[in-house]
Amino acid sequence: MDNERFLKLENVQKSYGEGEARVEVLRKITCEVSKGEICVLFGPSGSGKSTFLNLVGGLEPADSGSIWVNNNEITRLSNRELVEYRRRELGFVFQFYNLVPDLTIRENIEVTRFLSQNPLPVDDLLHSLGLWEHRFKFPNQVSGGQQQRCAIGRALVKNPTLVLADEPTGALDYHTSKEILALMERINQEYGCTMVIVTHNDALRHMSHHILRLRDGKLVDDVRNDHVLPVSQIEW
């Protein structure tokens, strides 16, 4: 596998439950994402988007099939190795920010910087996230947008190769969402990390290099977007 295909899924299947209650969440998913791409994953609620991210993030095992990330077949890794994989390669952004409430904004970012061999300078990051004035505040003392920026900073500070963001703007208003997406775009350009962003927002297809769409656990779209627009030019 060449370096260009940074992320690769092959016949990945995942189901939950047993017997009657069994739900096929992902059915034979096969796809590739190249290095440095912003990849957007669309799909209605319950279509398996989060599950997709969880599998890629090594948070849950696939039932069958293989997933490669950066030349590692993570579906073969032990739990211990998966921890090292996440530590080395990944940055997570959640829909509800999931900051640690009793750590300051800065400390929340430091939580992951601690894990990295070559972290980004925290102060620079805080500046570019627009959080510098807020760095000593606690999550409940800042707005949702600021919290999400902090969450993104937390994902990026360790300079990951792959950022997995699950509906990062899902809980935010239009303006803030746009701000966040612009931030992600900038970071993608600056650091060249690969991003998989789950969203409901169709408009985002314009900012991405690669569009995936899930429906009932099946990959129904897998297209490249050669006319990427900067976020600032997208309206929805």
Added chain:
Amino acid sequence: MHISPLARRLPRDFKNNLGKYLGIFGLLVMAVTFTSGFLVSAYSIADIAAGMREAYNIEDLYFVTMYEATDEALDAVEDLGARVYPNFSRDVPLSLGAANKSTDKSTAEAAADAAEGAGKGAAEGAGKDMLVRLYKNRDGSFDGVAYAQGRAPRAAGEVALDRVFCANHNLGLGDTVRIANEDFELVGICTLSDYQATYKNADDFMFNATTFTVAQLTNEEWERLVGDGATYRYSVLIDDRTMDLTGRTTFEEDLVDAVNDNGSTVSDLMDRESNIGLTFAADDVEGDSTMWETLMLVLIVIMAFVFVVLTDATIEQESAVIGTLLASGYRKRELVAHYMVLPTLIGLAGCTLGFALGNTLMAEPMQGLYYNSYSFPPYVATWHPRVLVITTVVPFCLLVVITLLGLLRKLGATPLQFLRGEASAKARRGGMRLPERLGFVARFRLRVFLRNLSHFVTLFFGIMFGSLLLLMGLALLPVVSINADLMADSVPAEHLYALKAPLKLDATQSERDAWAAMFELSTNPVYAGLDLDLLSDAVDKLEEMGVDLGDMPGLDGADADGSGKGSDKGDGAAKGAAGSSGASDGAAKDAGDATSNASEFTLPPQIEAMVEDSAKHRNWRADDPAIHALWKQVAQAAGIHLKGNDGDLTELIRTLDKFHVQLHALGDDEAKAAWELLQDLMEAAEDESVDLGSLKDPVNQTAIDDETLKQVEKFSVATLQVPRRIGDSTEAVTVYGIEPGSRYWTYADVRNGHIVAGEGLFSKCNVEPGESFTALDRSTNKTYELAVDDACNNGCDLNIYMSVDDFNKLFNKSADEFNGYASNVALPLDERYVASDLTPDKMRSMADQMQDSMGQIMTLIVCMVIPIYVVLIYLLTKTVIDRSARAISYMKVFGYRDREIDRLYMRTITFTVVFSLVVNIPILVELFKLLLTYMMADYSGNFVIELPMSLMAREVGIGFLTYLVVACLHMRAIRKVSLSLALKVQE
């Protein structure tokens, strides 16, 4: 009423918080089981002990007479308002032999048994001779006997023995024991109610249920084995059974007078309150109950801490749910009710189960603590609501009330605050800013610490009280042994003999003989008719008249008496030839000892006849000049010059005559024996060393060599009551009058009127150096103003020391009075004059006894405390992990290794635990001292509470080890935090 939708959450809540609920449950079950188990048994045993007085007609006092008391004496005692029961006994050798379980065993088995028996004997009683004190079967009218097994002996060759002794030696009914080298069959295993703790002697420091025991025999067997060798002890039940100690003291004084006035001599008397055979066991149970109640109190405090923390954690954990419910219109009351359900149910189940277990499972081992040492009648549980209340109801109510208060307080927040997880004031305030220069890890740990501060503070106190419990289990015995050593060190000589009378040691053989004769004459009731004072009056008179008895010719009528004794009353004593007396005069003077039996002194026939006549007719007068002339003539013949006037002589003649009349009044044999004794006395009196006039003080019957005598020191003791610091009771303090510059009391400098006291006096009693205080002598009701100049010796020593001169001055005694000997060599003292023999070893053996009587309880406490400690630390630290679960889950998602998470969270907890353990050391030492001081306030003596560092290290070590167990549980919990928690939408 339909089931509230909330109720459906209960099973899930229970499952999700299994650890927490099991913890509370376990804590309650353990605490309630142990304490209720113990207290039920202890209270029941205390009841049994208290009820024994009525049930078994236990004596109010006993007295011992030198010889069997006369009927008149006993009647006189009964006339005082009491019933008197002879309770004679004798100690005879006992051996268990080859205590065959049964006779029909195969030879091999029997041999094996024998070997086992021998092995056991070797192990337990190596070199020790066993003694059994034989008593007649008692019929229950006094000091009744409770049979645990079998029955009272009915026939020859049957015996019943004390239950504890039998248990200690594995004796069962049908076994054979050898008493005075005869085989007896064990037909009964019983408790003599005056031997609840089998003390051999009243002043022994420890009871003995391994080499000493008491037995019941049929009257015939008893008579056969004991014969004349009994100890004449009489048990007395005062008609007024409610008479208090003051009343009894007066009664006892009257009793002694009544006995002594009626031809008997009381040699010993013991009130029931001083009789350790009656009081020790019950006191022990009572003391232990106090300790367990204290323990329960500490446990309750600990549980309160735990409940506070857990309620807090529950609400925090549930804050989102509570917020949603409040926002949806639920009333606070409904929520409170909802969150009370599980703690109440768990509490009820735990307390009920604990109480049930305590009354069933624990009952047996708890009783064993006492029944293995003390002889109580068979156990009957009695119902004590107090036990249920303090061990079960209080902890349960505590759980409910604390949970309720916690809920009410916490539910004061607004729905929004709950929704945003800001229910606690701290969360609302926001966190603290931490200096940037601290590394991330340090700051993170600090955050964990700060976030959990309130729980950690609780943890600190929880550990304090948990450690206090642990320390009670660990430290009591070492403290006792430290004190035993100090007390042993405080015994300045190898032997401190307290005397009942000023026993003379440096006596000549003649003095000893004189005393022996005098003693026999004065104490044997046979001679009760003789007034020995007449004799000493006569001697005094003679001395007044210039006659030195040492110079007197031999007064020996033994030969004549033996050969020519007729049937006439006692007159033979004076028969014999008169002539020889003059001849032997010189010889007697030169070598009184050598001629002891050779010289003779007899009255001339005329006087003899006259005296005899006087006994019959009394037709002469002592002031008759003719009689005077006769006496003078006789004296002359004996080489004695009688000075003084006629009046003196008249008096002398009267006195001697009176005595003669009394002698005649005795039976033939008795008169003869008395005369022999008198002759011994006179013979001894030939020796210059003997001063018949001062023979009132006893003379030791065994000669003691000069070397030994040289190191013997006299001392005087008295007991005074001094007010204690705590409470309004008084402490019995011993006052010593010692020789200034004593070779033994080197630590007490009493020269130049100095008065010093052991350090213990100042801590136990309300006494300050240099300040005067009032002390009371209970026996005389006199008070003394005393001032102690200085402290000396150690904290176990409460004695006051002064020079013997100061002592005699203080107590108004004559200069040469004393009542004790200190010696580094064992002295062969006549037992009847020794009140006690105090040795350092006896003091040390007290520690052994404590070890025996408390060792098991202490082990039990430690065993109980360790699991409680584990649960306590577990519950108090679990919240830290629980409330951080989500953060831990994030960290896992981000790629933190488990060990890194451990380091961030567990280090903080570990630090807090270690910090608490270490910082608590000095606090614990003080708390322990305080607790023990109060627990021991009512006991006599002073405890030096010194906790050796090694002990504290052990306490901290155990504390840390229990924490390690907890830490393992927590690390497991950290590993079990699921990744999905981070992915779930936050509630």
